[in-house]
Amino acid sequence: MQLAHTRGIFNGNVLVSRNGKVIYEKSLGYADGSKANVLTSAYKFDIGSVSKEFNGAAILLLKQRGKLSLDDPISKFLPELPAWASTVKVKHLITYTSGIPGFEPTSAESDSLVWANLKGLKTLKFEPGTAYIYNHYNVYLQMRIVEKSKRATLRRFHY
Known part of the structure; x- marks a missing residue:
């Protein structure tokens, strides 16, 4: 995900869990297009059309x-x-x-x-x-x- 962010194709929060336990969590990028607010896990995103x-x-x-x-x-x-x-x-x-x-x-x-x-x-x-x-x-x-x-x-x- 870090590589994808570096290439400019990912901006968001990543959370990976196994058996209910968080094994990786990272925020990459900014919370808005102005790049004034660094992204944190406190920001939530709509799941969108992935379902x-x-x-x-x-x-x-x-x-x-x-x-x-x-x-x-x-x-x-x-x-x-x-x-x-x-x-x-x-x-x-x-x-x-x-x-x-x-x-x-x-x-x-x-x-x-x-x-x-x-x-x-x-x-x-x-x-x-x-x-x-x-x-x-x-x-x-x-x-x-x-x-x-x-x-x-x-x-x-x-x-």
Whole structure:
């Protein structure tokens, strides 16, 4: 991490733990762009978009286990959505080519607001697979599909 910082490609806090015990902790760089405040472990960072990869990995594991196909329409898992959901496939969600537009973000955007926006969506911005829009609505739907697939799997094995 020190080398990455020296090369100018990392600025942040690093913490490594093993079995609940901190084995390495270091702050590298500055707390802001002005470089007026040296970074310390007291500064916290938003984890950002690093959790999105877990959705993709979960979807690919479900595919590998035969629980879904990347070519399944999302309506298979979320039949409550409007007709456009039958044209959007799982693969479109993980490649951000679903055609689902970005909605006006709000600071109070909750899962229920995201769901309401999707249920109220009349048309897609473009035909799925023909263009790219990065937005968290794709991620939200990925999570719902993983949940539905997991629940369906569990129901089959519980009597």
